[in-house]
Amino acid sequence: MREQNNNVPAIRFEGFSGQWFTHALQSVADVLDGDRGANYPNGDDLQVSGHTLFLSASNITSKGFMLGVSQYISEEKSNSMGNGKLVLGDIILTSRGSVGHIGWYSAEISQQVPFARINSGMLIIRSKKQVDPSVVAQFLKSPAGKKKIDLISFGSAQPQLTKMSVSTYTVNLPKERDEQTKIGHYFQQLDTLIVQHQKKHDKLLNIKKALLEKLFPKQGATEPELRFKGFSGAWEERKLLSNFERIIDFRGRTPKKLGMDWSEDGYLALSALNVKNGFIDFNADANFGDQELYDKWMSGNELHKNQVLFTTEAPMGNVAQVPDNQKYILSQRTIAFEVKKKLIEDNFLAVTLSSPLMQRKLSSLSSGGTAQGVSQKSLASVNVLVPKDILEQTKIGNLFKQLDTLITQHQTQLNKLGNIKQACLEKMFV
Structure with missing residues (x-):
């Protein structure tokens, strides 16, 4: 652990000063890989629901930990495997293909998925007690962290990271645990807001899609399934x-x-x-x-x-x-x-x-x-x-106009929060 000159972020929480320290990742965290042995799951072991989430590339993306389309393995299969089981606070790093994607197994995620394992294209970064895992996760997402990941990856057709190269990868962190926690908590709040707006945005898009199907006649029909009160007859x-x-x-x-x-x-x-x-x-x-x-x-x-x-x-x-x-x-x-x-x-x-x-x-x-x-x-x-009645057209048009306005508002807020997060990742890390 050594102190660097000018190793200080551009923006800092009040009450903190002094140089940040540069660490080899292995000095502040254990880097673990998954099971590659005989008990590694095959197609017959994977299920659409079950006991243990078996992580795939669709679960750890550039947007973080995603729980959309998932695959599971049984408790028996999970227990037969060796390395790769997640514990609270683990950071998942994709190490093959789309390298450098970060997922943090936070309390919120672990409540939704209490049991999870990584596949062979990922690594686990498990922070030691003196380091807050959330600040490590955010450093890896920062421009400085991503640049270092790019430098240690190899291969063109399918880029890769090795366990050894990630272990010796250097991270810049504040010395005080309180400052680490404040930074991590700040980005957790930002991520929570982003997720909330994304969910509302996606929900509105789904509502719009459903209404487009219901409020307009289907192929071969002349009337829609759903209609405003007071209107009838063929379009x-x-x-x-x-x-x-x-x-x-x-x-x-x-x-x-x-x-x-x-x-x-x-x-x-x-x-x-x-x-x-x-x-x-x-x-x-x-x-x-x-x-x-x-x-x-x-x-x-x-x-x-x-x-x-x-x-x-x-x-x-x-x-x-x-x-x-x-x-x-x-x-x-x-x-x-x-x-x-x-x-x-x-x-x-x-x-x-x-x-x-x-x-x-x-x-x-x-x-x-x-x-x-x-x-x-x-x-x-x-x-x-x-519709022959211009008033029915107006009601349909106004409904979708209101939906589009709400969708745009959430998209605008998502863009704004994304820009704030990106700026903070650039200014709050070194």
Whole structure:
């Protein structure tokens, strides 16, 4: 254990000072591998439920410990094995294939999965008493920790880490256990918030998916399974394009063709890369045009709030709506629909284009190999089922608009928390 010069993080909890120390991992933790012997589980031993979770690559990912699709072994099989059984506080490190993924067998995880074993593509890092395991886990996730993992991994087709290289891997940690615990607890709180928002986000996505199936007619039907009170009767089948006054499509238009170029700021260009399913990603492929470019590009074709946007290729079929009354440039591989207001409502159109049945229709029409796309000509052959009563359309559209708003709020919060965590991992470790 030796003290380094300037071995101090940029951000620190109040009341702590002094140099951090650099340790070989084996001096503060035991590095253990799993059982590779005759009793190693084969396909016949693995079950979808059971006594002991037998960890696979799907359980330890870049997002940490995941309990989605899992495989189990019996208690008898587990007892017949040697190394690799987890105890509370263990850190799991993936050592083959996608190396460097970290899972922490915390109290919360162990309550859900009281018995677990690692497979042969993982290592266990079991902290000794003088070190808080949570701070070791977070150091391994930090940019400094990941960089060191990259340096000791080998192999190109299937990168690997050895037990020996991980044992001699160096970690930088505060000397005082109290500081270690504060850092670990802080990141636990961040991770808990991230998990909570992720669960709410995923739940809302599942609700939306279920409602899309129930509130729209299935293939061959003319009425949906679920309906708002007061509405009945068959939906009307129409040509999709009959619902539009016009389609705004600047296919092939670029700043250079207008004798200009993008600017550092100004009006955001909405392209197929920042029109996502249900929202606009303001950070993806962000190009901007100044007033002169906007006037030349959009004159007489100005977009308005809630207007439906549709990506025609790369990727094909993403649907979003203009989020506000700000001015935007309609850019590559994205079109906008100007609806006939007596026939179809903007929010309903957005949901209709996102529905599973419509997405399947669009996929069947798409052309191209790696970059599939649809043209206005192919859209002309598409029929759509629409409620005759514009009020029913409005109710359906508003419901999904509210769902999309909640989904976007949770996604925004997830992105914000993820950025905070990444910044803290960079600043709170050395």
